[in-house]
Amino acid sequence: MSDAATLPRAEAAVTPVIEAQDLVKTYEVGRGLFSPPGVVRAVSGISLSLAPRRTLAVVGESGSGKSTLGRMLALIEPPTGGHLAIDGVDVTGVDGARLKGLRRSVQMVFQNPYGSLNPRRTIRASLEEPLLVNTDLTPDQRHARAVDMLTRVGLRPEHAERYPHMFSGGQRQRIAIARALMLRPKIIVLDEPVSALDVSVRAQVLNLLADLQQEFDLAYVFVSHDLSVVRHIADEVMVMYLGGVVEQAPKEAIFADPRHPYTKALLSATPVADPGRKRDRIVLTGELPSPFAPPPGCVFHPRCPVAIDRCRVEKPVLAGDGTRLTACHLAP
Numbered sequence: 001m002s003d004a005a006t007l008p009r010a011e012a013a014v015t016p017v018i019e020a021q022d023l024v025k026t027y028e029v030g031r032g033l034f035s036p037p038g039v040v041r042a043v044s045g046i047s048l049s050l051a052p053r054r055t056l057a058v059v060g061e062s063g064s065g066k067s068t069l070g071r072m073l074a075l076i077e078p079p080t081g082g083h084l085a086i087d088g089v090d091v092t093g094v095d096g097a098r099l100k101g102l103r104r105s106v107q108m109v110f111q112n113p114y115g116s117l118n119p120r121r122t123i124r125a126s127l128e129e130p131l132l133v134n135t136d137l138t139p140d141q142r143h144a145r146a147v148d149m150l151t152r153v154g155l156r157p158e159h160a161e162r163y164p165h166m167f168s169g170g171q172r173q174r175i176a177i178a179r180a181l182m183l184r185p186k187i188i189v190l191d192e193p194v195s196a197l198d199v200s201v202r203a204q205v206l207n208l209l210a211d212l213q214q215e216f217d218l219a220y221v222f223v224s225h226d227l228s229v230v231r232h233i234a235d236e237v238m239v240m241y242l243g244g245v246v247e248q249a250p251k252e253a254i255f256a257d258p259r260h261p262y263t264k265a266l267l268s269a270t271p272v273a274d275p276g277r278k279r280d281r282i283v284l285t286g287e288l289p290s291p292f293a294p295p296p297g298c299v300f301h302p303r304c305p306v307a308i309d310r311c312r313v314e315k316p317v318l319a320g321d322g323t324r325l326t327a328c329h330l331a332p
């Protein structure tokens with residue numbers, strides 16, 4: 001009985017579904033006709049580990065590299081450097097056929113569900129497509145799965161024959177989530193999945209995601225520029241700034257006791273649940289620096305309210321006690 005499929009659950013659970021070491025992604029970008037191309041470091045050396053059925057939230061301002069990290073983890077784009085293992089398999093340098101198999105384990109949901117739903121095809125056709133491409137299921141089986149998944153995301157069987165434009169934004173996102181689930185992945189990378197939705201529908205979609213996580217044993221990488229969105233769904237929070245991680249900790253620690261000045265600033269901009277514990281608002285001045293020319297020392301120092309001389313020259317390393325990591329010279 002050495003078949004991997006017969007391993008007891010507790011034993012299987014210790015293998016992370018995602019393990020990333022020092023992931024880097026650079027892009028060569030033209031800077032006009034007479035300038036040499038520049039190199040953007042969109043992600044500069046990120047390591048992480050995600051256990052099955054857990055949620056890692058990745059937060060930070062627009063331009064911090066969250067989507068780029070998400071696309072690498074979802075095997076949509078290869079990293080420029082570093083190592084990535086999905087479901088225990090090192091994907092760095094694996095061949096096409098093997099990669100195709102692994103791609104079934106990890107799916108991605110985007111902010112705008114129109115990206116994954118063809119406006120000219122019925123919902124049923126969009127849901128069945130991954131099965132058509134990747135499985136040997138019969139047309140009847142594919143249809144049954146599509147309808148089943150639609151009902152699991154809170155829609156009705158008759159919705160299958162309709163077109164994307166006939167749905168609200170929230171319903172379309174439910175359909176995109178159903179599509180991501182068709183191949184029964186272990187991991188879903190959600191890139192700002194509720195950012196385009198009305199506040200009133202946001203909570204419903206977040207609740208749906210939480211229910212589906214239990215039902216399908218999913219691990220989530222949940223990308224959001226808004227910390228308040230991940231407050232309930234996250235287990236662990238990774239805060240990104242200019243391509244790197246400035247702080248990573250269990251959710252409770254991030255919200256109760258943020259240590260990096262950038263995390264404090266992000267948190268101070270989010271609404272407080274308990275108005276009695278009103279926080280002082282920390283307003284960040286200036287913009288995210290250009291990733292073409294990151295500042296020397298700590299990349300956050302030009303905007304940091306507490307920066308000291310050392311921060312201008314020496315880059316802080318991400319360090320801590322195992323559960324809490326902070327990249328700041330002033331962190332406790």
Ligand SMILES: Nc1ncnc2c1ncn2[C@@H]1O[C@H](COP(=O)(O)OP(=O)(O)O)[C@@H](O)[C@H]1O
Binds near residue numbers: 027029060062065291
């Ligand atoms: N395909 C690309 N080509 C060139 N630059 C890119 C590309 N994708 C992202 N970038 C750059 O990488 C940085 C991080 O972008 P992104 O990952 O989209 O951040 P976020 O999702 O946090 O807003 C930005 O400076 C962006 O302009």
Ligand SMILES: [Mg+2]
Binds near residue numbers: 063066067068
């Ligand atoms: Mg993004």
